[in-house]
Amino acid sequence: MGKSLLIVESPTKARTLSRYLGDRFDIRASVGHVKDLPANELGINIENKFEPHYQVIKGKEKVIRELKKAAAQADSIYLAPDPDREGEAIAWHIAEELRSSQKEIYRVLFNELTRNAIENALKQPGELHQQKFEAQLARRLLDRLVGYQISPILWDKISRGLSAGRVQSVTLRLICEREHEILAFDSEEYWTITALLEGEVKPQIEARLWGKAGKKVKIVNQEQASALVTVLEQASYQVEKVEKKKRTRSPAPPFITSTLQQEAARKLRYNAQRTMAIAQRLYEGVELGKEGAVGLITYMRTDSPRLAKEAVTGARTWIRDNLGTEYVPKKAPVYRSRKGTQDAHEAIRPTSVTRPPEQMAASLKKDELALYELIWKRFVASQMSPAQLDQTIMHIAAGELMLRASGTVLRFPGFMQIYIEGSDNGEGGLEEGPKLPDLEEGKSLKLVKVEPKQHFTQPPPRFTEASLIRELEEKGIGRPSTYASIMQVIQKKEYTIKEKRRFKPTELGMLVNDLLVANFPEVLNVAFTAQMEAKLDQVETGNQGWLQVIEDFYQQFHQAVERAQTEMIDVKREGLPTELDCEKCGKKMHIRWGKNGLFLSCSGYPTCKNSKNFARDSKGKIQAAAEGDVRGTCELCSRDMVAKNGRFGPFLACTGYPECKNTRSLQNEKGEEKEKTVQYTDEVCDKCDGRFVIRKSRQGISFLACENYPRCRNTRPIGTGVACPQTECDGELVERASKRGKRFYGCTRYPKCRFISWSRPVDKGCPTCGNAYLVIRSSKGEEYLACPEKTCGYKENPSTND
Template identity: 55%
Template sequence: MPKSLLIVESPAKARTIKKYLGKNFEVMASVGHIVDLPPTKLGVDLEHNFDPAYQVIKGKEKVVRELKKAAKKANSIYLAPDPDREGEAIAWHIAQELGGSPEEYKRVLFHELTKKAIKQAVENPNKLDINRFDSQQARRILDRLVGYQISPILWDKVKRGLSAGRVQSVALRLVVERERAIQAFEPQEYWTVTADLKADEPPVFTARLAKFKDKKFDPKNEKQADEAVKAVKEQPFIVQKVTKRERKQNPAPPFITSTLQQEAYRKLGYTPKRTMALAQRLYEGLETAEGQVGLITYMRTDSTRLADEALAEVRDLIEERFGKEYVPAKPAAYKSRSSAQEAHEAIRPTSSLRTPESVKNYLKRDELALYRLIWNRFVACQMAPARYDRTQAEITAGPGLFRASGQILKFKGFTAVYVEDKDEKGGKKIQIDKDGLLPPLAKDQVVDLVGLDPKQHFTQPPPRFTEASLVRELEEKGIGRPSTYASILSTLQDKEYVTKFKKRHLIPSPLGMIVTDLLVESFSRVMEVDFTAGLERELDDVEEGKRNWRELLTDFYGPFSHALEKAKTEMRQIKGKGMPTDIKCPTCGQNMSIRLGKHGEFLACDGYPECKTTRDFTRDDNGKIIMAEPLPDPGINCSECGAPMQVKNGPYGSFLACSAYPKCRNIMELDEEGNPKEKEKPEATGEKCPKCGHELVIKKTRVGGKFISCSNYPKCRYSRGMPTGVKCPDCGADLVEKRSRRGKPFYGCDNYPKCQYATWNKPLPEPCPDCNHPFLVLKTTKAGQTVQCPNKECGYKRDADE
C-alpha cells in the first residue's frame, strides 16, 4: 500500500515526527536547502528581470535522488520545512525538483513537535505560499547582488578574502560609529553631595542633595560642591515631606528570537550562535521519559502571541505551585512589533508541566540551562506583578533640600520565578541613587547628620556593544530579521572586522574601520541604517502580497549599479599603501601606515623601499596605537647563507628568520626561554618523490602534526599528509592526517579536491565487529575517548582503553 511522504529539514526532526505519524507515513529530511545560487558566480540574470540560476547544492545530489525515488511511490506529499521564509523557500525548491504543479503539494507548518500539534498540522495542511517564497527569494538575490559585486572591489582595493553584506556591513557600521563616539568622547566633571543620616530607629540611610538655594543642584566643580557642604553641615536636618505609595512591576514578555539571544548572553554567557543551535535541538526533539519529544516551540519568531491552551495549562501550574494570589485575573497579553508574524507564537515550553527538574536527567548541561531560562520566562510572564511599598522623603538643611528613597518588597509576584537582566547603560552621568530601606520617618522630625560626602564624578561614554546589546540595536532599528542576527555576529568576527575586548565587548579592528569608511564613501545609500530598515519593510510587503519582488529588485539595482561602476575606479586604494596613521617612523621620521600581512597587522614606514622599518603594535583601552619596541638582536648568523638572523613574531610565537629574505628563507624555532632550537632531522621514509625522484621525509609542523615532504624542498614542493592506514569510503584513496587553519587535526581524503571526504575523528584500521564497516573511529570528547562505528545506523561503541 502506498504511503504518504512527509519531508522536513533535519534528520532529528524527522525522527521525532516519524514516532507520532506511524507506518502510513514515510518521513524524510532534506538536510536544509537542496538548491541555491551557484557559489562561484553571481547566478542572477541581470538582463532578464533578475531570474535566479538555482542549482543543486554540491553533496545534495544523493538526497535529491532519494526524495524523487520516494515521491514516485507516495500517494500524497507533505512539505514540512520550518514555518518561516527560509522554510517556505526550501518547500518550493523541493516541489520544483520533484516536479508537478505546486497545487499538488500539501504545506505543513509545525510550530511545536508534540503528538497533538504534529497530528493537527498534518490533518490541516495549507497550500504553498508564493508570496512568502518571493519574499525570501528577493532577500536572497539582494544579498547576492550586494555581496558578490562589492566583495571583489574590496579584494582589489584592500585585501583578498574580504566580504561585504547588505545587512552585515550596516551592522559593522554601527560598531564602528559607536567606537568612534567613545574615542571622541570628552568626560565632563560633575559632583554630588550625599548625607548619611540617622533617625530614631535604624538603619542609617543616605539622602542626596537635590536642590540648593531653590535651584536644581548640579555642581560642575569642587568649589561649588564645597560651598553647598559649608552651607548645610551646621544646619538641622528636618523631614519636610514623606510620601508612601505602592509600586507595581510587571513581568517581561515571553521570549522572541532576539530577546532569547540577549538574555541567554547576559545570564548564561551564550553567544547568539550557540543559543540558536541549542534552541534548535530543544525544538526538534530530544529523548525524554516520554520518548523523543520537542521541548520548545519554534525558535525563530518575532511574535509574543501565546496559545490559549498553553495559557490555561500554565495558569493551573502557577496556582498549584504558588497559590491563587500569583495568578492574575486574566492571562497577560503582550504587544508584538508591527512587522511580527502573528501566525507564530512566542518561544515557550511545549508544555509547562515539563519542568526543568523533570527533564534534567535527559538534557546536557547547556541544553538544560537554556530550557530552564525559557521555562522560567514563560511561567513568569503569566504571573501577577511584583508589588513594592516605596517611600520618598524630602529633608531640608538650611538652603539645601535632600531626597532619600527606599522600597520594601511587599509581594513577590513573578520575581519568585524570574527577573530579567539588563545591559550596561552609557550616558552622561553615572547612577548614584539606589533604593534601600528607610527607617520610620515623620514630618518635622529632626534627623542626625552622620556624615557629608562630596564626590567627584565624570560623565561616561556610551558603552561598547556586546553581542546582546548589538542584537537589541539591530532589532530596534529594523536591520535584519531574527533568523539572521546570529550569522551576522559570527561573520563580523570570522572576517576579523570585529574583535572582542575582555571576551565581552565588540571592538572594530582597523580593517573593519577602513572597510566601513570605504563602503560609506562609495555606497552611502546601501550603508544607511534607515534605507536598510526600509528595504526590510518592503520585503515584508512582498510577503503580504503588497509588492512585486521583481519591481523591488529593479528599484534597488538601478542606483546600486551606478555606485558599483563608480567604486571600481574611484574607491581609495589601500592595498600596497596601507591605512595611514600619524605615528612617525623611528628611523626616518616619515609617517607609518598599518599594513595587513599574512599574520596580521603591523606598522610599516611610508618611505618604503628606501626605509624598511616595520614595527608590531598594540592598542590601549581607547583604541590608541602603541608602537612595540624593536625586537632584540639575537646575535646569530644564518646557518645557510651567513646573514644575520632577526627575531620575528608569527601566529605561533617568536622565531628567527634570515635577514636576507626572500633570497634565503631559513628560519629557526625558539624554545620557551627564547633560545634557538636545533632543527630535528627529518625522518626518512625510504620512498622516492614522485615529482623529482629525491627521498621523501617525515617533517613536523609547528602545531605538532606530521606530514610527508620532499627532501629537495624548496626546489620541489611535493608534500602529502601522513597516512592513517585507512582507505577513503567514498573513492578508495588513502585517508591522511591534516590540520585546520587553527591547527586542529582532522582526517581527509588524499584525493582532495576531487574527493572531499573528511572527518574530525581519527580513523582506525579495524573493521566494525557488528556491521563489518571497514574502519572504526576514535572520538575524543570532554568525557574521554571512545572507539565507535562511523555508520550512523550501527550503534557499536566501546571505551578507548578496552
C-alpha cells in the same frame, strides 16, 4: 492503499514525527536545503530579469533520488519544513523536483511538535506560499548581489578572503561608529556627596546631596566638593517631606527570537548561534525515556509574542495550583507585537507547562536544560500577576541644602517569584533598595559622617551580543533568524574581536568599514537597510513584487560598484595616506596590508623601504608604534635584535631587515611573552651543511630547523628515542600535533605506519608484561610511568627511572 510521503528538513524532526504518526506516513528528511545558487559564480542572470540559476547542492543528489523514488510510490506528498521563509524555500525547491511524480503536493506547518498540533496540521494542509518563497528569493538575490560584487573589490584593494554583506556590513558600521563615539568622548569630572544620618529609630539613612536653594547642584571639582562637605558637617538636619508611592512592575512578554537571544546572552552567556542551535534541538524533539522523542518548545523563529488560548489556560491553571490564586491575574495579559511584525507564529514557549525544568533534568543536557528553564520560566511569569512595591522618598533639609534618600520594599513578588528579566549592565533583581526608617516630617536627624566621592563620566559602552541584537532589532536591520550568522561572520573575518564579552572593531574592521561607507553610502545606510527589510515583508504579504524590489535596488547599487572599482583607495598597492612623515626620506607614511596585517609603509616604496607597526592614541589618532627594546644581537649578522609584534604574537626581528630576515619568537607555549634563546645542536643540515637549531611550531612542538632559514627551509622532527613498537617498522616515535592542536606521538614512517600514542613514550620496557615501552601519565597533578597495555596495570614513579 499506499502511504503518503511526509518530508521535513531534519532527521531529528523526522524521528519525532514518526513517534506520533507511526507507519501512517513515509517520513523522509531533506537534511536542509536541496538547491542553492552556485558557490563559485554570481548565479544570477541580471539581463534576463535577475533570473536565478539554482542548482542541486553538491552531495544532495542522492537525497533527491531517494525522495523521487518515495514520491513515485506515495499517494500524495506533504511538505513540512520549518514554517518560515527558509522553510518555504526548502519546500518550494523540493516540490520543483517532485512535480514529475504528478502527485498532489500539500504544505503543512508545525508550530510545535505535539500530537494535537501535528494531527491538526495534517487535517488542514495548505498550498505552497508563493509570496513567502519570493520574499526569501528576493533576500537571497540581494545578499548575493551585494556579497559577490563588493567582496571582489575588497580582495583587489585590500586582501583576498575579505567579505561584505548587505546586513553584515551595516552591523559592522554600528560597531565602528560606537567605537568612534568612545574615542571622541571627553570624560568629565563630577562628585557626589553622601551623608549618613540616623534618627529616633533604625536603620540609618544614606542621603545624597541633591540641591541648593531649590536648584539641583552640579559638583565638578574637589574644591567645590570640600566647601559643601564643610557646610554639611556644620549643618543641622531635618526631615522636610516624606513621599510614599505604590508601584507595580509588570512581567516581560514571552520570548520571541531576538529576546531569547538577548536573555540567553545575558544570563547564560550563550552566543546567538549556540542559543538557536539548542532551541532547534528542543523544538525538533528530545528523547524522554518511555515517551520517546518529544518537542519541548514551539517554533523558535518568530517575532510575535502572541500565545494560543490553550497555552494561556494551561499556564493559569498551573500557577493557581502551584503558587496560589493571588498569583493569577483576573484577566490574562495580552502582549502587542511591534509594528510590521509578521504574526504567523506564536511566541516561544514550552509545548506543555506540565513539564517543569526540574522534571526534565534527567533527559536534557546541561545547556539544553538551562535554555529550556529560561523559556519555561519566562512563559509562566508572563501570565502571572504584577509585582507590587512600596517606594519611599525622603527629602532632608540641611540649611539651604537639600538631600534625598530613597528606599523600595517588595510588598508582593508576583511574577518575580518565578522569573526576573536580565539587563545589559548586569543589574536586575527584586528592585529592593535600602529600607528607610518610619519617620514623620519635621523630625530631626543626627549626622554620623559625610562622604564625598569623585567620579568621571563614562563613554557609551561597546556592544555585547545582547545589546547589539537589541540595536539591530530596534533599527529594523536584518531579521532575528539571521543575527547568529552575522555575529559569527564579523568575528571569523577578523573585523571584530571580543574584549570582556563586548565587540571591539579591529584595525581591519575599521579600515573595511571606512572604505565601504565612503564608496557605498546607500547600501550601508541604516535607514535604507531597514527600509529594504520592510519591502521584503511587503513581498511576503503580496503588496509588492520581488522583481521590482531587486530592480529598484540594483540601479543605484550597480553605479556605486562601477565607481568603487576605480575610485576606492587601493590599500594593497598605494596605501591609505596618513599625516605621519617618514623619518628616513621625509615622504608621507601610508597604511598598507601585509601578511601580518596592517602596517605603516613609506609612500616612497620601493625606493624607501621604511616600515613599522602603528598604534592609536586615546582619541584614535594613528601614530607610529615605539621601536621595540633591543634584546640581544643577531647571530647571523651581529646587528641588534628588537622586539616587535606580528600576526602570531611578539617576536624579535633583526634591525638589518630586509637584508637580514632573522627572527625569534617571544612567546612560550601558553602564549606568554618570553624570549627564547636559540639552541644550537651538533647535528648538521644535510642540504646546506648549516647547523640545526631547535625551534617551536605554532602548536608549541619542538623541531629541528636549519640555521640558514629562510635560504634553507630544511626541518626535522625531534625524536623521543623510542622505537616504533609496530612489527617490521624501523621508525621512531616523534611528537606531533593534530589539526586542532592536540599533541600526540606518531611514527616517523607515517603514512606507511599509522601508530600513535596520546601519552609521551619512554624508552623503558615494562617489567610485568614485557611491553617495549612505558608512557608518562598524570593523576591529581602527579606524573607517573605506566604500561600502555590495557591488560597490564603496571605503574611506577618517574623518580625511580634514573
